[in-house]
Amino acid sequence: MCFGKFARYIGYSLVLFAVLCIVANILLYFPNGETKYAYEDHLSRFVWYFAGIAGGGMLMLPPAFVFIGLEDDGCCGWCSCESYGKGCTMLSSVMAALIGIVGSGYCVIVAALGLAEGPKCSDSHGVWNYTFANTEGEYVIVLYLATHS
Structure with a gap:
């Protein structure tokens, strides 16, 4: 049984949240809309780890596009080859989910360390x-x- 429509909604929401993470991380470089804090080295060192851009943003896009690419008919997934069938869909979904877990884990760890240090x-x-x-x-x-x- 394939849940292509549900996976597609998850994919679209992942794209939205990935873009929000990227925008939020970029805003950390400009407190109060000013660039002087970056030039004068007054930003936290954890800002420079790019957790929102890399972890919550870029590493969330591959799973999002895999989930969006799942098709209702035949459920071909990212491979989009009828001959591979559901095995390819399962593999691509699991691999994409693992990439997403690594990205979100990185983002959470850097955020927790930043909160602990202040x-x-x-x-x-x-x-x-x-x-x-x-x-x-x-x-x-x-x-x-x-x-x-």
């Missing part, structure tokens, strides 16, 4: 450093409680 901030002396690096991510909870009290 942003690069200017301290009271005007020196840019990772002020929250030794808080093991507890600054997120403190900031949340401070804004919601």
